[in-house]
Amino acid sequence: MDDSAKKGLVKRIQVRQIKQTMEKAVAGSKNQDKSYGEAVIEYLRDTGQIICISGDSSFIDLLRELVCARLKMPTGCLTVSSNADMLLHTVRRLVSDQKKPLLIVEQNLGNRDMTYLLRQLKNGFPELWIIIVSHEANKQRFVLLHESGVDNCIVKPVGAQALLEKIALTTKPHGKLDRMLAWARALLDQGEHLRALQVCQEALELKANSAAALLLIGDIFRAMRQYDKAGEAYENASRTSSIYLEPLRKLAELHEETGNVVKRLACLERLDELSPLNVDRKLAIGELYLKLNRLDKAKKIFDQAMQLSDREAKEYVSGVAFRVADVYMDTDPQTAAAFLQRGLEGKKAFWGVEDLVIFNRLGILLRRAGKWREAADEYRKALQVAPNDEKLHYNLGMAYLEGKDFESARASMLKALALNPDLPRRSAPVAVNLATVFMRTGDNMHALPLLRQALEQEPDNGTAREMLEQISQAD
Known part of the structure; x- marks a missing residue:
């Protein structure tokens, strides 16, 4: 038996083993999939x-x-x-x-x-x-x-x-469709293109317009160098979901393989619309613009790539500052606060909701150090990112309370309660703190129900009881 015949026999044995494994998997899941x-x-x-x-x-x-x-x-x-x-x-x-x-x-x-x-x-x-x-x-x-x-x-x-x-x-492939596609991929790896296509068609009978099946069909046709059919399959796969990027990436690769610069650029542009944070893709788009002598667009996309790179660099540096702050947190809170401030300032142009936890940690550290004005400044910065975050308004109110700016504290606490009326139910201390602010401004009408809520949650709360007695004596 010559080498080619041996290879053919080995390939047929491997495919037969794959088929047997598939049949066992399907038989085992005839009634229902494994949990x-x-x-x-x-x-x-x-x-x-x-x-x-x-x-x-x-x-x-x-x-x-x-x-x-x-x-x-x-x-x-x-x-x-x-x-x-x-x-x-x-x-x-x-x-x-x-x-x-x-x-x-x-x-x-x-x-x-x-x-x-x-x-x-x-x-x-x-x-x-x-x-x-x-x-x-x-x-x-x-x-x-x-x-x-x-x-x-x-x-x-x-x-x-x-x-x-x-x-x-x-x-793990979970369900008959996934197992069929795994089988088809194995057949593709073995060079059994026509059999792999047949399995994919059977998969489409199970689930019409399955993006995964259509994508795999495109891969099979691409391996067969039938590029038109591969492109059609990838296009059909991309239509199944507006955020499924893999078909568009495959199309871009296909057009690069066939040397179609215009179509490759169109795919990359569509990808960039869906996922605008990918620096490498923006660079690739810019290079294609230059090839097509679209100089203005090339410069614009390269500028965007630079801005993204700048953002990534600043976020990395800020991340290092935050990690250093963690090291100092227990032993030197003042230095920890300084590093948190450096980290936040470094990425000022890119503040997002993920930074709120840092602002809150910084505010707490500053308040513990008696720097309530600085803490209030940090909370106000955070409110630029999340103006409707009740926790930020509450913490800002606490900073004002500690600085004895009671009217500003009252305004912040009213805003926090308007955003989340259930805020006092988080804990008895929260309810007591809210009540303290209102009592300091002579607003016993708001303070009274808050103190009652505190005692419902914590009947032995001595501070809440004393404050209730003060209100009853004043009445």
Whole structure:
């Protein structure tokens, strides 16, 4: 038997094995798919490893409870750290040990944006699965994260079942359609193009206009050098979702491969509209503008790329300042406050809701140091970003109270209550603080119900009782 015949036989055996695996999977799921829990257990038993990088103890406890208590998996399946510095070494070691790592990481860890590091990790280890954890659902940021290689996103707060589902759907094809597409990809890798197309058509019968199936069809036609059909499949896939970027990226690659500068530029421009934070793509667009002698547009897009780069650089420097502040937080609060101020000032042009926690920490440090005016200044800066944040108005009111500017404190507390009437129910001390401000301005009508709410939550609150007695004596 010559070499070509041997290769053909090996390929047919491999395809037959793939088919048998697929048939078993489909038969096993005839009545219903495996539960998410069973899917995660299977992943972890099959050399899976979850790496969690987070400084949020409650989230870590939730993950540990899920993996070790609920799923009854050994603690060795889970690696937890609040430090990302050794992440590259950890992933490299696990991959070399034939592990299948899943990384669950905070988007901002110790005030450090993890996007750049995650992009490096995904480029170096394409087999790595990544789930990002964030406090906000910022569409543009999530799109950029997806482009950086993030497979899934979790927005806090998250429950155990939602976390379980995210892990299961990230690490394992879940459902008949996903398994069929996995089979088709395996056939494509083996060069069985026509059989792969047939499986994709069967997948489309299960779910008409499946973007994943259409995208894979495009990949198959592209491998067959049938570029027109590949482009048509990618276009159809892009129509299924206005924010699904992969088909447009594939189209751009296809047009680059065929040398069609105009069509490649059109795809990149569409991508830039959907995900405007990608510096590398703006540079590629600028280069194409220059090739087409569209000089004004080239300069404009290059300026945008520079602005984004400037923003990334300033955010990085600010992140370093915030991390230094963390180091000083317990031993030298005054120095910690100075670094927080430097970090915030450094990214002043790019303040966002993610910075509110920094403003609040800084305000608290300044108030503890008796610098209530400086604290009030920081809260007012934060209100430029989030004018309807009741916590900021409340903290501003507390700064005014500590500075004995009672009328300004009253105005801030009224604004906080207008934004969230349930604010006093957060805790008895909050209700007492609100009541204190109103009593200081002679507004017992507002103070009285607040003190009653404080005692409902904490019947032994002596401060609330004393203040109630003062009001009753005044009456």
